[in-house]
Amino acid sequence: MLDYIVVGFGLAGLSFVEQLELNNRSFCVFENYSQKSSRVAGGLFNPVILKRFTPAWSAQEQLEKSIPFYRNIETKLQESLVIDLPILRRFNSIEEQNTWFEACDKPILNQFLSTKLLKNSNLALDIPYSYGKVKHTGRIDIKGMLSAYLRYLDQKKCLVNESFEYNELIINEDFVAYNGLKAKNIIFTEGFGIKNNPLFNYLPVVGNKGEYIIIKSEALQLEEAVKSSVFIIPLGDNHYKIGATYNHDDKSPEITNTARKEIQKKLERFLKVDYEVVGQVAGIRPTVRDRRPLAGTHPDYQNVHILNGLGSRGILIGPTTAEHLYNHIEHNISLSKECDIERFEKLR
Structure with a gap:
């Protein structure tokens, strides 16, 4: 029995998987490389919206969390990933x-x-x-980081390079099952690919x-x-x-x-x-109309979760939101109403 199945591996998937690593949880990642927004992004981290000279949402907390987060990944993977850049x-x-x-x-x-x-x-x-x-400010080599992390996961034998077939997922009260795997939880971190997910396609990811x-x-x-x-x-x-x-x-x-x-x-x-x-x-x-991330647990299934909607500021938003979601799942700590998917319950 695994602790988690993770579906998708862009910035959202990496951010959550790193939380699992930090907390010694077992997991398996499914990745089909269909979503490219993280891999092609500019990679800049910047706490200010430069069009209007206004602070980005939760900029200070995100900056304090995310840079040590990426430095830790840099050390673990033995790759140069964080570049100081004015x-x-x-x-x-x-x-x-x-x-x-x-x-x-x-x-x-x-x-x-x-x-x-x-x-x-x-x-x-x-x-x-x-x-x-x-x-x-600075730049993260996102493409290099995702590639190196996927090699790391492959070496750990916890990466499956194939598309996830939703109709083969079995959701039980205490666990989920998929193609011979069992896990206590499953989390979908699919970026814009969430539009094809029957469990979460009601959420307003406009793209x-x-x-x-x-x-x-x-x-x-x-x-x-x-x-x-x-x-x-x-x-x-x-x-x-x-x-x-x-x-x-x-x-x-x-x-x-x-x-x-x-x-x-x-x-x-x-x-x-x-x-x-x-x-x-x-x-x-994967943008959302209110420009806030999507994190939380499916309203009908307590072991099915989502992390998505990081938009154009995923570098800063991802690590903080992933940590909050992990604590929500594992320790029943409430999520901020700004990012909890409960705010879109009426759209179901």
Whole structure:
């Protein structure tokens, strides 16, 4: 008898599995690699919404939990995964500078925003109104982390590389059974794939398609992430990830010329040197209409659970929400009403 079956392994799955590891619980992971949003994400962690200069939801708690969480994974997997990376916000006007300074005076934000304007010295970029610097930022190599963790799970003989067939799941009062496996609990961490799950497809995961392009530019020589109408994220070796798009209508997994042209148009407003597009990636973010995660236990089955809806801030949201969900399942500690799936009970 296992403690858990985990279905899906993006940021949500990894966050919950690491909780199981930390608490010495036995588990088996099913992964079919159909959901790509975690693997193609930019990987930045940032406690501030840079469009409006407002704090992200529960930013301080999430930052305090998540960075040690990823450092621990880094040590366990013996991989370099956490990269210190300053984030600079390009100002478009004097008015934006003034709004930034107003935000700096707010108690929640003053620990995250620098009050010093940074002049641009990189001739490859057009930055007429200077930068503002966000503190406590960086990048996680998400793709590398997920790949390394899956190898680790494979070595532990607790990874099954196949799709989960919902109609073969048997739910009993005290355990669940699936293809010869028995577990006390099952948790679904499937990202946008939850739309195909008959147990949880009533939940309002609307999905938001994001695309990035990868460029190469020897002239750019940028060591910080820069946020303007798009992000420029240094990857090393003169390569940069640029994006992302936010498309609520297209739910296909394929990359599109429309997105590439949109990103390039925004990039070329302030990039003044030559570059070459060398790649493009796409994924469907599991977004929820109230922009809060989905965590909790199925209303009819006490041993069936979900962790989903991490959206575009899964790096920070995942570890904290996974810990709260684990404590809810194991110790009957109530979840926050903001993330508990009970808030959507009327949609069933």
